[in-house]
Amino acid sequence: MSVTIVWFWNDLRVSDNPALYHAAKRGRVLPVFIYAEDIGVRKLGSVKKWWLYKSLVSLNETLKKYGVGLVIRTGFDTVSVLKELVREVKADAVYWNRRFDPTMVARDERVKKELISLGVKVECFDSFLLHDPNEILTSTGKPYAVFTPFWKRLRKDVNVPRPLPSPERIQGVGVRVRSEKLEDLGFLPEFKRCESLEEFWKVSEDAARERLRRFVTSSLEGYERDRDFPYLDGTSLISPYLASGLISPRQVWYEVIGASEGKSSKGVEAFLRSLAWREFSYHLLYHNPSMLEKSVKSIFERFPWRLEKSEFYERWTAGLTGIPIIDAGMRQLRKVGWMHNRVRMIVASWFTKNLLFHWKLGEEWFWDTLVDADIANNVQNWQWVAGCGIDPVPFFRVFNPILQSRKFDPKGVYIKKWLPELEKFPSEYVHEPWKAPLPVLKRAGVELGKDYPLPMIPVEESGRTALELYKRLRKD
């Protein structure tokens, strides 16, 4: 009987998992997770490790219900580990779901070649994206570089495959296979903030489906209207599940479309459009691998970004900038490993256009602290906000965090949730506490500079500095 190794990575689920599904149909199955040195462009971020740990525990439990366990292996390079496993269980095939970040694409090609040369059958399946970056191209045969035409094309032409069911049964390999302990991978010890993550997130395939269902029934209809307001529960919170593959994008796609009958199509279309941004990020990265390191608009390679992690950097990461909306966002990130998208833009704009730090420093911090850290989304969005990416926000568009705060959190509900020290502030002053008269401060029980910091730099003036630098750069 044939034996197939299923190599898991960012597809940690049993439903709509084509590699697992087809392997189970084929014969005996060995599900494997490999944590090798060649895992991709970056080492895993610390919060992502926590998420991964939880996901793997959950996947293992699900597989156990089928009577098979998840084998965990570490090593220097993946291909050696796989070759070893092939020998151990006399596997004649290795299946996995395609990955799209450029270093993984290169590695997977290498792995494929080596395995085939040993006479092992290799099959790769699609489920990580809705589209194949090679197949959606403009009429001139080039990759898309602007989102809207890309989205129109995707919506019109891409036939999203229906999600596959979970395998009915999975037959194990029948021999004992050594597995390393999940605890020994070092995913938890270096990480000290698990407590609030544990409270906030349920990490499993079922939790992903449940979360999505709740969003679809309660928030989808108003999504277009509510998504921009961080004090509302208006977004799906599905991103970390997508990033690790506890749910697939086509499961999301069909759940949303299926539940949309009777609901405003505006909410549905707006949400599908958001989902398409994930596609677009991978489209861009797949065709422009250098964007991981370099600003796409090359003029920005000469921009005088700050590169050293100074006190300003520390205050930004700690949520002690003195601008409440920014600090609320950065503290939410610290506590639960997630930040509302609107606030991500505000803190990133402040970081790159007021503090003038290189977008890469911010991108790295997000990478390390987000449960939904995803290489393509992270890099694309940071370059977009910084104004140096493909189809970005124009550089001269500097967000004014105070105006953003007043517009999207008028009563300061979101601010107060994450900054309890400002709880007693009247909403008139909660966006800029430094303007509060002394009696207001007294009543709120806040001494500025002690209980809550003064703004680290002047808001409007710092925005103008960035513009000046940019203008000068263009003249040279």
Add this chain to the structure above:
DNA sequence: TAGCTCGTTGGACAA
């Protein structure tokens, strides 16, 4: 081919 339109997420200012 050449020309036309448009660009996820803004802000200042005027009316």
Add this chain to the structure above:
DNA sequence: TTTGTCCAACGAGCT
């Protein structure tokens, strides 16, 4: 309070 215009310029993508 709300709405419209301009800001600077360019290149993608369509017709």
